[in-house]
Amino acid sequence: MTHNEQNQTPEVDENRLIAERREKLHALRGQGEAFPNDFRVTADAATLLERFGDAERWDQETLESHDEQYRLAGRILSRRIMGKASFVHIQDSSGARIQLYLRRDDLPEGVYQAFKQWDIGDIVGVTGTLMRTRTGELSIQASDLKLLTKSLRPLPEKWHGLSDQETRYRQRYVDLIVNPEVRDTFVRRSLIIRAIRHFFDDQGFLEVETPMMHHIPGGATARPFVTHHNALDLDLYLRVAPELHLKRLLVGGLEKVYEINRNFRNEGVSTRHNPEFTMLEFYWAHADYNDLIRLTQSLFNQLIDDLPGVSGGRVEYQGEIIDFSGDYDRIEVVDAVIEHYDELSREDIKDADKLRAVCRKHDIHAEDGWGWGRLLMELFEAGVERRLIQPTFVTQYPIEVSPLSRRNEKDPDFADRFELIIAGREIANGFSELNDPEDQAERFQAQVEARDAGDAEAMHFDQDYIRALEYGMPPAAGEGIGIDRLVMLLTDSASIRDVLLFPYLRPEATE
């Protein structure tokens, strides 16, 4: 028995197709270097198709006189062998597919014979000139061809491709090879994140990195993952949010900071939740939540405008047209709830018994220990949130559910906080920051009491954070934007798994 059960057992799914390819590989080993790395490309498929794609301007005659040699490397996706000539489609690093025309007599001695033994999935290097076929497809007429990597496993079928969701997520590398739209999604994700960085850099924010491993989890109400440091014999938590560290930086005088990084929350997995996910958080001294709203709106206006394929700030998401242009609607939580629940009036809002009764009436989950603030939010989430399709800033959240936010000066039971709701989902959450160390200590204490009463998501008391506030944190505002959910919106993806290269899945059953 192996002493490391985590490591995979040897391959057991070796089938006949793989065995045949393995034999071809063994033959290759006998003929010299089987995995050469001396082929260098001079062109890529997308660029050639872009530049020479116009069939009128670049007809066969013009291409012949162009007479330039190109070297491309890519994976064979399909083959049509017609005796002493063949057509092959390869897909290269650009993601585009280009056809090769191979004629025995154009290639060095023996190359064509060797090629006929190669397989779909093999990676090849081709040297040749451009041509246009009788049916008008821009192709490369090969003068040389080299096998760069032998593929041992057959690719999914050329026509139906790979559609099994589980295999697509588990073997994303195969999904990326055969489903071009998957590649497009992740290219777009990268563009979005780059644009966000660019925006914040432009606004004078400093990108920082704060710890992923915390002694005291904090910054969000969520269950953390626990891990263990062996040498120090110490339990550590994977961070649920970077908030408290970023605000320590405000104390330290880094007054405009942002971080784009992973958070980890120990909760269920669904089409909207992955145990690890990417969050943007940014903090801005001498600004309040109204400044954040303005900044967020300009971020979204600009981001969506610059995105390829978007016009007029409109994006289609799952059949709904979402308009990101202009100013977004604003509504206070209380107004939204009163509007939606006829039986509630403004005077009832701080009446927990009344709210609890309304929850019961609408079959909304409510726990005994919850105060009016928490109940109000349950009513909001159950009845209102999913109806907010167009971007909407929902403002003024109860203090009970906002343990790190600054109190509203007119009604200290509420926080100067907002969430940006789009397509019925929370996309951003921001607020004026609480920088009163004594108030913060009391709020931590309330969280600890909730923990003791059984709320596993409640926060811990972070003494060092209080100490930092006691040195004085400048008045500030801060915000978090869920990158995965944003990318879902902007790639029309129904599931968070479709915007994560390697979404979390349970381990595959072994044997």
Add this chain to the structure above:
RNA sequence: GGGCCGUUAGCUCAAUGGUAGAGCAGUAGGCUUUUAACCUAUUGGUUGAAGGUUCGAGUCCUUCACGGCCCA
């Protein structure tokens, strides 16, 4: 956590409780402008796992695993 659906050849899918099949891929042969190339022949299965019912189970029942969708 609950409900519904799914898991059959490498891939995509069929198969009234009664002989497990097709297309693509593969293999062998033919074909020097094809493009889901074509023509001929042909290989390939622990039907997710384990039990049960039955003369007989891919199909019915139970449990489990994994996945999808919805709900909390």
